Amino acid sequence: MAATAAIIFFLSAMVLSVRAAVVEHTFVVSQVNMTHLCKETLVTVVNGQLPGPAIEVTEGDSVAVLLVNKSPYNITIHWHGVKQWLNCWADGVPMVTQRPILPNHNFTYRFNVVGQEGTLWWHAHVPFLRATLHGAVIIRPRNGAISYPFPKHDMEVPIIIGDWWQLDLPQVDRSMKNGSFDFFASGSTINGKLGDLFNCSGVPEVGYVLDVVPGKTYLLRVINAGLFSEFYLKIAGHKFTVVAADANYVSPYTTDVIAIAPGETVDALVVANATPGRYYMVALPNQAPRPDTQTKEFTTRGMVQYRVNHSSMTNGPAALRSTRGAKDEENDGLSGDVALAPQMPDEHDTMTSFYFHSNLTSLHHLSVPQQVDENLFLVLGLGSICRNGQQSCKRGGNNNESIVVATMNSVAFQHPTANVPLLEAHYYHSGLLDAVQELPDGPPRAFNFTDKALIPFGPKEMRLEPSSKATAMRRFQHGAVVDIVFQSSAILQGDSNPMHLHGHDMFLLAEGLGNYNAAKDVERYNLVNPPVKNTVLVPNLGWAAVRFVANNPGVWFMHCHYEFHLTMGMAAVFIVEDGPTVDTFLPPPPSNFQ
Incomplete structure (x- = not known):
């Protein structure tokens, strides 16, 4: 019986391996003129298309995309929502997971699409260029329409x-x-x-x-x-x-x-x-x-x-x-x-x-982990830093002395300035990350986060404006269960915030308006069938509570998907350590890695 079972398993594996395919694309990034609203505009696109080509796969397939950069810009492509299991090298965040692809250079992204079905998308992870560099990723079930x-x-x-x-x-x-x-x-x-x-x-x-x-x-x-x-x-x-x-x-x-x-x-x-x-x-x-x-x-x-x-x-x-x-x-x-x-x-x-x-x-009913290992309370808002590294300056919209930034817990993300991507520094234990600032557990001070009087420039919000800028990171042990409460704040804005986590999905346990109150809001958590998301919209002047399992080793970006918030610094890096077994270790970079 054991031998028969082994043969059946082997044959099933052979059938699946035969049915899985390698889906190949060539993305040529170039600039073309497009005319709308009586004006010819030079735009950066893939294969001359806007939107760019769709990548259509069946669950279990592999994808290989040769990117040929004929644009004047450094380019990376992020495969938004694709988990990149044990493959952080292909996540496509400049100087976080890879060096950018320089003009007149090529690079091939390779990744597997496993355990996911539905609609995702790809886009440039270059500031603002994702407006024209994007397209759909369509993942169909392995068993076709019947599934x-x-x-x-x-x-x-x-x-x-x-x-x-x-x-x-x-x-x-x-x-x-x-x-x-x-x-x-x-x-x-x-x-x-x-x-x-x-x-x-x-x-x-x-x-x-x-x-x-x-x-x-x-x-x-x-x-x-x-x-x-x-x-x-x-x-x-x-x-x-x-x-x-x-x-x-x-x-x-x-x-x-x-x-x-x-x-x-x-x-x-x-x-x-x-x-x-x-x-x-x-x-x-x-x-x-x-x-x-x-x-x-x-x-x-x-x-x-x-x-x-x-x-x-x-x-x-x-x-x-x-x-x-x-x-x-x-x-x-x-x-x-x-x-x-x-x-x-x-x-x-x-x-x-x-x-x-x-x-x-x-x-479906889900196996939501009950025991939580780490808790973060991240207050999202705007703030300001002094120009030219000054310690004090005039704020309240004084653009000559201060710069408005977007923050989590009053820290705006500073993109890495070293010549080594953070993922390489982490993988090779270069010591580059030893002095990096840790993303705080909570805000530096408590206040009425959703007080609308904080939205306009004025003396009330100016006391809360001072912020810092750093390459903020947070390390998690492999398998750690992490709870995050994203709290929108009214500091200079009352917007919603779509928070995107690379490499993982999040259980959206609850959301609400106003200030989060753990004493009563934890009781509202949906631990039976919460929606599972890679991008969670934190409501206007409200909050969202999520839980995720840090089980995908690597260096992962977490940020607001409003482009102006990302450019201004509403981002951080999550580092997930290797696990104890061979299949929980991040493999070395691929041979074509730049």
Whole structure:
């Protein structure tokens, strides 16, 4: 019997190994001219596309991406949400896990996609360039459509929400680091198209068009690749059934609006069961109400239109090959002449986002660790440091003497200045990390974190402004169970904060508005079926409590996915030590490592 079992196991392993594939891509990063809003703009893209090419794999496959850098910038690519199990070397964070890929140089990323299904994405981890360097990562179940734990769908459609910038993005990054913040996108996009809300000289921009067939079911793989804004997504006359978030299945949740922050992904089913016609798909960015600083926000829209003369269609990834504009679709087998627009939330309605995220639960009961080894209370906000290393300076918006920074526990992240990436220094025990500052367990002082009087510049917030800048890190023993409470603060802002952890997923145990109170809020923790996320949106002037197991050895970035917060320093590094066994050790760098 033992021999028979061994043979069966061996044959099963052979079948799986035969079925697993190596998915290969070549990404050529270059600059091309694109024209929108009557202006030709030089943009940095992959393979001449915006968005860039999708990587489509089956769970268990390996991926090899040759990156050819023909741009004038140093480039790295991060595979957002891919766990990179025992493969931190491919995580793609400049000078944290690797040296950047220099202009006119190549590098091949190799990684396995194991134990994950759903929608993730890839993007440049170069400040602001991820606005144009991004694309979908689609992971299908090993056993095909029969393995999806939700009703069968007829077509899969990536929906990537993003920005259109007419500015020099690297220059925007440099200016923001120097304390200048008057920079905004020129528009918002769905799958790279601005849509007819934008026009130039009276000519509407082309919008994204999704052709649907009555009665068919569509799996929308929604990604927020925007730099600054959470978006509300609606389709007039239709509802979504949310089935996954961040490549983790959730209990099916029916809603007419999806709230999605930068870095997040949402999988949702849409049934084409409306009266045949045209229906706007609208993406509206939200922002915190006053007294928070108000920024230019742009709503965009595409079109869902019924094609009544189609009797069949193709399943699977070929779904999103429709790049036609609304002008091209007129008089082409359509039903209905007037497009119906959805009623959108107010741009200052942040409760819709809070309710959307609070309604998510895992599809399955989970083994959430009960015993916690480490606790962090991380207060997120803005602060200031003195220019030129001065110990004291005028604050309160005095840009000549101080620079506004984004912080966790009053520490803004200083990107490494040594010529050795932190991961190499850690792996080879070079001693470079011995003197690095530890990320504090909590803030330097307690205060009313969500007091709205702290949002504008003034004497009350100025006492809390002074901050430091350091390459803040936190070390965890392998297998440590870590609890983090992310507490938003009102210091110079009342924004939400999408916090992204590389190399791990997090159990989102609870979230709330106002100040976290351990005495009562711990009792609210969902330890049965919490949603599992790689990016957790900390609500406006609220908090989110997460738990994760530090079981993936390496050096991992943890940061806010709002680009201005990341540029300004809302980040830290988590170091996970090696475990006691061979399969819990970080292997050496690959042979092609720069």
